[in-house]
Amino acid sequence: MNKVLMKGNEALAEGAILAGCRGFFGYPITPSSEIAEYMARKLPKIGGIFVQAESELAAINMVYGGASTGTRVMTASSGPGLSLKQEGISFISEAELPCLIVNISRGGPGLGGIQPSQGDYFQATRGGGHGDYHTMVLAPASTQEMMDFAILGYELADRYRIPVVIMAEGTLGNLMEPVIVRDEVTNFVEKPWAISGCQGRKPNIVNTLHLTAEELEGRNRHLFSKYEDIQMNEKRAETFMVEDADIVVVAFGLLARVIKRSVIDARKHGVKAGLIRPMTLWPFPDEHIKAVTDTCKVILSMEISMGQMIQDIRLAAEGRVPVEFYGRIGFLPNPEELTREILAVAERKGL
Amino acid sequence: MEDEKQILFAGFGGQGVLSMGQFLAYAAMNTGKHVSWVPSYGAEMRGGTANCLVTISSEEIYSPLTEHPLVAVVLNRPSLDKFETKVKPDGCLVINTSMVDRDPKRTDLMVLKIPVNELAEEMGNTRGSNMILLGAYLEKTSVVKVEDALQHFEVIYRGKKEKVIKRNREAFLAGVEWAKKNW
Structure with missing residues (x-):
């Protein structure tokens, strides 16, 4: 058994890589920055893309774009950064794109502090941005779960075409513990909806604008029937x-x-x-x-x-x-x- | 939980406090123990003291935190002032007398004193003071056996330059010898 002493943030980043994450788009903020640092070191070596964006807004929209192509992508931040990303998360939710969003939580409101917090519970569990939607939210409790939930997060995100949020207190990001490094994920679901080049098929369109009441209500009802399935099957x-x-x-x-x-x-x-x-x-x-x-x-x-x-x-x-x-x-x-x-x-x- | 030990390392930033704790966590992990390492976090780091808490147990660790560590290793005076009262009854204080100019007030603790900065200077290895202290502490207490720590030295320092590993090993062994003679 391959046990390695890792920080929570590193274990999460490695878990994402093992799950096939090949795009990280973020903007540094304590106490989440080790995730970006880890991805900056590792992703370019395995054919992935790391971008330190000019802002959180840019980062989440890069996630939106990356997820549209069917690639496993992610961002990581902390409270103030997550607030800035909410508009994008609302768009991604409506577009039904799978991705991983990590909140290594610090105290607020406002700029708050850099110490650990769970004060983003409402933001994470109630959608957080505008409109009727939910993200799935996973809460790890150990360095091992930081890795395991990153892998599980992508699996759930793909299965339900939903953004998955991992929320952990800042302390967990810095906690070092032995981690059993998991096997690389090799089975991925088909993504016929992805914008992946439309030669020989009809173009796929990612769009969140629905101007008629009927169409918009239909979209909301569709999302909520999916959320019902999630509530039936995924409580842990x-x-x-x-x-x-x-x-x-x-x-x-x-x-x-x-x-x-x-x-x-x-x-x-x-x-x-x-x-x-x-x-x-x-x-x-x-x-x-x-x-x-x-x-x-x-x-x-x-x-x-x-x-x-x-x-x-x-x-x-x-x-x-x-x-x-x-x-x-x-x-x-x-x-x-x-x-x-x-x-x-x-x-x-x-x- | 019964044999769980929580050991606090505290000093100024730059004294190697965090890496000392990491070394111990690695060494204990390599002997099959459950371990955790938590750094102090936030305002404390800017206030002059850095510290980390290492937990070692033969069973699953529930809390990597505690109000009352069994052992406090203090490398400077502010750390002694801050943590002396926190150590568990009948616990242990390890004091770097090079940087601490008073005796502890408590009488129930096992007190181990060592002038690590002087010892490091004598060796011409001023950055090795943390490993001198750790070597001495492990020789005295066997929290992790000295031979086990030595066996895993290369693994723990994987990726570091050979010279760095060698100097740390020398410092560690100097601490072991010092403890044999003085404790």
């Missing part, structure tokens, strides 16, 4: 010690992994805690949440934000159990702090 979550848990923490990303230790420590203090870790943020794994509402007494949403995913958790819990919140801003809390909070909630609830 990891559960950890939830079977007998009185208090179930819901958290994503590296934070969720840190909380596993808090769950174990809380149990040493006699509090039966468990964890649900959404691996897909959209589609949100609401069945996993609903399933524990019969057995647990309280759900605790922990986020590196003022509370965003908690809205999805509350919708999923359907008022069957109370949903509490604990959030910090600008850093990844230590497991000891999170244990104290789990114990405090348990005490308030008389558990």
Whole structure:
């Protein structure tokens, strides 16, 4: 087994390359820049294209163009850069083009800071740009998953013709861990819709302008029937010690992994805690949440934000159990702090 | 989780703090352990201290972070001031006395003192101070066995110039010898 010590950002970039990514278009921003650096070193050597664009707007439109040709392409950025890319992501979503968009998250709003954050949850899961659409959103929790989700991301993007967002806290981008380097992907789906030269066939057209109401409504209905399929088939979550848990923490990303230790420590203090870790943020794994509402007494949403995913958790819990919140801003809390909070909630609830 | 060790390395930027942690993580990984390495991130890096936290365990690592590392390796005074209170009860402090001009206040810790800058200057290898310290620390504690670290030296420094590898190995071995005599 080929285990290599890698940073999260490097593992993600290598995963994208293994998945066949041959075009990277970006503009550097902390804490995502190692992805661009890695791609700049590697892509030109394997027949790929690396462009440090003049702006985020240019970068996302290069992704739009590259994806139109059926090539596996990507961009990576962080909060402020992702905001600038939203117009392009809306266009790509309507044009139904597969691509990978990476958000190594830092705190906002505004220029915010460069410390880790999960405050872009709404932006990522609600579309983020104008119009009715969704992107798929994957939330890795380890350096290995940074690689694996890049590969999975392209597979899902091609299968559903949808932009896939990978969202990870800045800390995960910098975390070094051993990674099992996966095999190169060799089976790709056919892309008969791609703009790939139309000799011998009718031209393909990529267009997002639909001026009649009927046509536009048809397009929206088409997108949403696809989103229904995705919601049926692609919800993913990891559960950890939830079977007998009185208090179930819901958290994503590296934070969720840190909380596993808090769950174990809380149990040493006699509090039966468990964890649900959404691996897909959209589609949100609401069945996993609903399933524990019969057995647990309280759900605790922990986020590196003022509370965003908690809205999805509350919708999923359907008022069957109370949903509490604990959030910090600008850093990844230590497991000891999170244990104290789990114990405090348990005490308030008389558990 | 039971044998999990979390070791903090802290000092000024440029003292080789981050690469020290990376070396230990690589060495431990090559002996089959689960490892993680997290650098300090953000404002701290500009405030004068750089630090990283290495976690080594024979089982899957849940948290690469902690409030209370078992060991703090401090290469300068601000790092001692900042992290002395954080070390786990009965943990360990490794102090570079070349750059730290006070004794620790806590009495429950194993304290290992070593003047690495002087030792590095004596060797004519001023950039090797971090590896001297790491060699001494591993000789004393066997967090990773010295022979295992040496066996993987070339792998860890893969891609580096032979001269660089040689100087780092010399510094590491000097630390090992110093620890045998003084700790």
